Amino acid sequence: MTSATPTLLYIDDDAALARLVxxxxxxxxxxxxxxASGQEGLDRLAQGGIDVVALDQYMxxxxxLETLEQILKIPDAPPVVFVTASQDSxxxxxxxxxxxxxxxxxxxxxxxxxxxxxxxxxxxxQAALQKARDEAEAEVHASRDRYAALAAEREVLLRExxxxxxxxxxxxxxLLHLQANSATQQDVKAALTNAMGRxxxxxxxxxxxxxxxxxxxxxLNQYLEALLEDLRRSAEGNKMSRxxxxxxxxxxxxxxxxxxxxIVNELVMNAxxxxxxxxxxxxxxxxxxxxxxxxxxISDDGVGFSDQADPRGTGMGQRIVSAMAAKLDASVERxxxxxxxxxxxxxxxxxxxxxxxxxxxxx
Numbered sequence: 564m565t566s567a568t569p570t571l572l573y574i575d576d577d578a579a580l581a582r583l584v585x586x587x588x589x590x591x592x593x594x595x596x597x598x599a600s601g602q603e604g605l606d607r608l609a610q611g612g613i614d615v616v617a618l619d620q621y622m623x624x625x626x627x628l629e630t631l632e633q634i635l636k637i638p639d640a641p642p643v644v645f646v647t648a649s650q651d652s653x654x655x656x657x658x659x660x661x662x663x664x665x666x667x668x669x670x671x672x673x674x675x676x677x678x679x680x681x682x683x684x685x686x687x688x689q690a691a692l693q694k695a696r697d698e699a700e701a702e703v704h705a706s707r708d709r710y711a712a713l714a715a716e717r718e719v720l721l722r723e724x725x726x727x728x729x730x731x732x733x734x735x736x737x738l739l740h741l742q743a744n745s746a747t748q749q750d751v752k753a754a755l756t757n758a759m760g761r762x763x764x765x766x767x768x769x770x771x772x773x774x775x776x777x778x779x780x781x782x783l784n785q786y787l788e789a790l791l792e793d794l795r796r797s798a799e800g801n802k803m804s805r806x807x808x809x810x811x812x813x814x815x816x817x818x819x820x821x822x823x824x825x826i827v828n829e830l831v832m833n834a835x836x837x838x839x840x841x842x843x844x845x846x847x848x849x850x851x852x853x854x855x856x857x858x859x860x861i862s863d864d865g866v867g868f869s870d871q872a873d874p875r876g877t878g879m880g881q882r883i884v885s886a887m888a889a890k891l892d893a894s895v896e897r898x899x900x901x902x903x904x905x906x907x908x909x910x911x912x913x914x915x916x917x918x919x920x921x922x923x924x925x926x
Contacts (some may be wrong), residue, residue, distance in 0.1 A: 569614040570612055570614050571594070571596070572608065573585070573617045574598045574601060574630065575646070577671075581599075584676060601630030619646055627645060628657060631643055632661065646666075646669050646675070647668065743756045760832055761883070763790065763828070764821065781816070783813045784810035784850065788810070791806055791808050794832070808849075809850070816913075825883060827861060837866075838903060844863060844864060856912060859907070860898075862901060863903045865904065891911075893908050896909075
């Protein structure tokens with residue numbers, strides 16, 4: 564930082580002119596230090612405390628351009644105003660290109676001193692501005708580095724959280740599966756199997772997030788494939804052997820993926836229980852885009868919806884589907900023209916609430 568009384572180092576072998584400069588700039592509020600050669604000036608700079616340098620070109624030993632080159636190698640070097648009696652513009656251009664802050668022509672009577680005062684004032688201001696700019700840029704880079712480090716740490720933590728949540732839910736699903744296998748009453752077995760599927764639907768989302776590079780979205784087609792594979796493994800006998808999926812690669816946020824997975828679980832398990840009373844049959848899951856919306860269909864070629872009523876049913880699955888559909892702001896309709904049973908779920912690709920908040924932020 565420049566002191567209240569800035570110090571000027573005047574490097575010139577003309578002692579008489581140096582006295583004129585000292586007299587003139589002292590009145591202007593400067594402390595003036597004189598060095599009679601380039602090397603003497605460099606030695607004085609090494610001691611510190613210099614705010615600006617005025618440098619002559621023609622001196623014994625190191626000339627002005629050679630001295631300027633050495634000054635600019637000093638860390639945080641003060642600005643240099645090149646001062647010379649030469650009218651050669653080539654020297655001025657060379658000095659400015661080399662890094663001098665300004666250039667002016669001197670005379671032996673000291674009439675250039677007011678111009679020197681203006682030049683050194685400008686050089687000090689420019690150096691202060693450049694230092695402030697450099698410090699601001701350094702702070703911006705440091706802030707970016709800190710943000711990147713925090714983001715990386717957050718990613719690791721989120722990945723670990725999803726890993727642990729996914730593992731915990733998978734353990735719960737496995738326990739439900741074991742309990743279902745040991746149950747002797749069919750309604751208890753069915754209830755435990757359904758609960759296992761619901762837990763597995765949520766666990767699959769967290770497993771997807773754990774292995775994903777993006778915690779904000781889930782590839783819905785991959786998620787549904789993994790979910791259906793869980794259902795195949797959990798089914799008794801070969802009733803799931805003909806469960807198929809046809810899905811376009813679609814990204815969606817994790818919360819909506821959970822709701823979709825639970826809907827698929829409920830409707831697929833419903834088809835498993837009721838569509839084919841005499842054995843196994845095909846059950847199809849299809850996901851495709853329709854403009855800005857998505858269409859999810861779960862269908863079978865079984866006995867049809869009217870024949871699927873089970874007096875032992877509690878209606879829990881239907882209530883869960885309705886709740887998840889409300890979460891998605893989705894419509895759920897049965898296709899009356901389909902042989903067997905086909906449910907069609909239509910919902911927006913992006914949550915309406917999220918879409919509105921994004922639009923508001925953009926505006």
